[in-house]
Amino acid sequence: GESVGLHLPTLSVQEGDNSIINCAYSNSASDYFIWYKQESGKGPQFIIDIRSNMDKRQGQRVTVLLNKTVKHLSLQIAATQPGDSAVYFCAEIPQWTDKLIFGTGTRLQVFP
Amino acid sequence: DAGVIQSPRHEVTEMGQEVTLRCKPISGHNSLFWYRQTMMRGLELLIYFNNNVPIDDSGMPEDRFSAKMPNASFSTLKIQPSEPRDSAVYFCASSSPDSGRETQYFGPGTRLLVL
Numbered sequence: 352g353e354s355v356g357l358h359l360p361t362l363s364v365q366e367g368d369n370s371i372i373n374c375a376y377s378n379s380a381s382d383y384f385i386w387y388k389q390e391s392g393k394g395p396q397f398i399i400d401i402r403s404n405m406d407k408r409q410g411q412r413v414t415v416l417l418n419k420t421v422k423h424l425s426l427q428i429a430a431t432q433p434g435d436s437a438v439y440f441c442a443e444i445p446q447w448t449d450k451l452i453f454g455t456g457t458r459l460q461v462f463p
Numbered sequence: 464d465a466g467v468i469q470s471p472r473h474e475v476t477e478m479g480q481e482v483t484l485r486c487k488p489i490s491g492h493n494s495l496f497w498y499r500q501t502m503m504r505g506l507e508l509l510i511y512f513n514n515n516v517p518i519d520d521s522g523m524p525e526d527r528f529s530a531k532m533p534n535a536s537f538s539t540l541k542i543q544p545s546e547p548r549d550s551a552v553y554f555c556a557s558s559s560p561d562s563g564r565e566t567q568y569f570g571p572g573t574r575l576l577v578l
Contacts, residue, residue, distance in 0.1 A: 383565040394554050394569030449494055449564045450519060453506040
């Protein structure tokens with residue numbers, strides 16, 4: 352499906368390595384920061400989120416880090432697998448709204 | 464649960480024709496969102512509803528676009544008349560208070576091509 356642009360930044364990693372995907376956000380007043388994964392031909396899928404009053408949150412094989420000082424968000428994937436190949440979007444939800452504002456996305460390619 | 468259902472999955476039409484995209488949210492979800500995804504602009508929120516009421520339609524491109532939610536289980540996005548620049552993948556998503564507003568469940572999308 353048309354889930355990516357031709358000029359998306361791409362991260363290529365070897366299977367089993369750790370991946371780090373970065374994102375810069377713009378709105379200091381956002382409540383939540385979220386990572387979504389989009390596989391080819393599918394809609395985005397929620398991975399993990401972090402509240403604005405936290406700086407780290409761990410899930411299963413994934414960790415999200417939030418640095419509010421420099422408005423930076425990162426997603427770490429441990430032991431990257433072929434099934435992790437997708438486009439990853441960071442998103443934020445401004446206060447007092449339910450709107451998801453998506454970043455431009457990063458394509459993750461996992462090779463054997 | 465079947466997830467969010469969208470129809471049609473693919474639509475090819477000619478410029479000037481009316482296009483209607485349909486969405487059935489997950490049962491029990493009270494928020495519904497329409498997004499558009501293009502290579503140039505990425506994922507953009509067009510409009511969202513809470514409890515069938517439109518809350519924010521600031522992302523709707525122009526008057527040619529309209530969206531309705533007549534009940535909790537159905538929404539439509541209509542483009543009339545359609546133009547080639549409307550070609551994109553249109554996603555519908557839903558969320559519930561239980562899952563949190565940050566967790567939106569997306570449908571498979573409708574790929575629209577306007578010739």
